[in-house]
Amino acid sequence: MRRNPFEELEEMLDRLSSQVEEGMTRGGGLPVPGDVAVDVADAHDEYVVTADLPGYETDDIELTLSEGTLRLEASHEERTAHEEGQYLRRERSQRSASRRIRLPEPVDEENVTASYNNGVLTVTLPKESEGEESKQIDID
Structure with missing residues (x-):
């Protein structure tokens, strides 16, 4: 049968x-195009989000925190040609990247910090009370 x-x-x-x-x-x-590789660690009294963003400048990265979700967006201008001629091969893309990370518990939005070093973004989010409004996060 x-x-x-x-x-x-x-x-x-x-x-x-x-x-x-x-x-x-x-x-x-x-990997999904435009996706950012992240690690989210629970360090008891805070969350630490680490994201790989090689090739971006601090001004290219935007971080916002709203209703328990960390939103990361990075973009830079497209380069049309090398300064001294044409490309024979071009594999290093100029792309935008974004990621949304839902946090499991409320965080203290006023004390969130971020740093960017050697292509790695680190965001430290102390646990505490839930906020209602979006907050722009400055990157050191």
Whole structure:
């Protein structure tokens, strides 16, 4: 007797779903264009968000915190050609990147700090009370 093709399809989708979940938990997921690789650590009394943003200047990065969500956006101007001629190969993209990180607990928005060093952005968010309004975060 022949198997139901829908059962075979369902089994295949279950296997695929398991593989995707396994890859994401091990950090081996495929990069999505415009996505920023981040680590979020719970350091008992604060959250520390670390993001890889190589090639950006501090002025290219915008951080906002609103209703328990940290929004990170980075962009810089497109370069049309090398200063002294044309490109023969161009693999270093000039792209925008963004990421939204939902925080599990309210944070003290007035004491959030951010620093950017060697292409790595570090945002420290002390845990405390929930705020209602958006707050712009300056990067040192």
